[in-house]
Amino acid sequence: MEFTPLDRNGMAAWCARDIPEGWLVNLGIGIPTLVADFVPAGREVIFHAENGVIGMGPAPAPHQVNPFLINASTTHVTLRTGGSYVHHADSFAIARGGHLDLCVLGAFEVAENGDIANWARSADEPVKQVGGAMDLAIGAKRLWVVMEHVTRDGQSRIRQRCSYPLTAKGTVKRVYTNLAVLDVEPRGFVVREMIPGMTLEALQARTEAKLHEA
């Protein structure tokens, strides 16, 4: 069977489709940032950025950039009517205090026990980039991950156990890859959806962890 893996926008759109109206959602840097662009028009979702923005809107037109208004990726955004600002400690209180309905992060690896690794490729790596990921990963009511299914050299990012240093233990609930949507359940990864042309067998061949049928 022929299949075409989703591109970054395709993954973001897949994730955006499943965010219901009224949720307060934090989007991590990278592909997750794109998710905001694909929430259907008219569906009110409140986006939170870790630098203290509640009610973040889309990127401004180039001539309407507000230099004082950026998101976690430090790119310029807008504020929706009804939006507000808080300082950093309150912003992370929103994350750590369980106020986010959803956090969407990128990752290097996700394991079948819900572990996520997204901040360092080895324990010995001197330059570490934790940012706000550890706070976001433990605090939200749900953690979803959007990432490519395999690395550039073909290694599965969907693992029995993470091989990279953990960001948080046991907190991932769902993964959107360029091949499939996987839920993390007590029995492990459960395949919710696959891209057109993909089979469970072909998906399992690209996945280190055991996949379960829904």
Added chain:
Amino acid sequence: MAGVRRRGVGGNPLTDRLDPGAAAGYDTGMIDKFVHSMADAMAGVADGSTILLGGFGDVGIPTALLDGLIVQGARELTIVAVAGGRDGSAIEQLLALGRVRKLICSFVRPASLAGRLLQRGDLDVEIVPQGTLAERMRAAGAGITGFYTPTGADTLLAEGRETREIGGKLCLLEYPLPGDVALIEAWSADRWGNLTYRDSARNLNPVMAMAAGLTIAMTRNVVALGEIAPESVVTPGIFVNRVLHVPL
């Protein structure tokens, strides 16, 4: 009082209500946190100080104060900031001048001077999750002598540190992070040091203002006492020691 509009009898009745002394014609300059030069702003910043440095990305960074710190000359500094600074940033200049002993931040870009120094083992860096970084400073300002958080408890960052299970979750003990000096950027300020911030330029600035022994703010705008509506003051002047007017 330069830079502050002074009012006397017959001033704006709306704001005089908030500053009865001015309405009565008294000299009201008893509390005046404005300083009139960078040298005055930076006076007394000692070698070995821990400097809390506001800002996120390029927004809300007190760049002029950092430039002032470079001129002022304090050395052996511990810098607390959200990140290790991009190349071309004022943090990079401080690092390049060998003025930084330690960096406490949530991430360091590999492609930055801080990243290169770290890779060579020439810079002491403490990586702190961003929410924990903010909360440690909030704790310092609030007199909280420690707190437990699940953030980072199951990770490398917890190695060799005190953890305990609370409510079924493994939690990590974190200590407050006070500063000797906070350098922050505000949008508007009055002579009491009441501050507002512009949009997402708020970020770490109000938290750092509470957490330092000496809080030095630069402000883009100067307003009369009472001009910031009381319910719109973000950082009350009680947390601010010096204000320098640095127009946009």
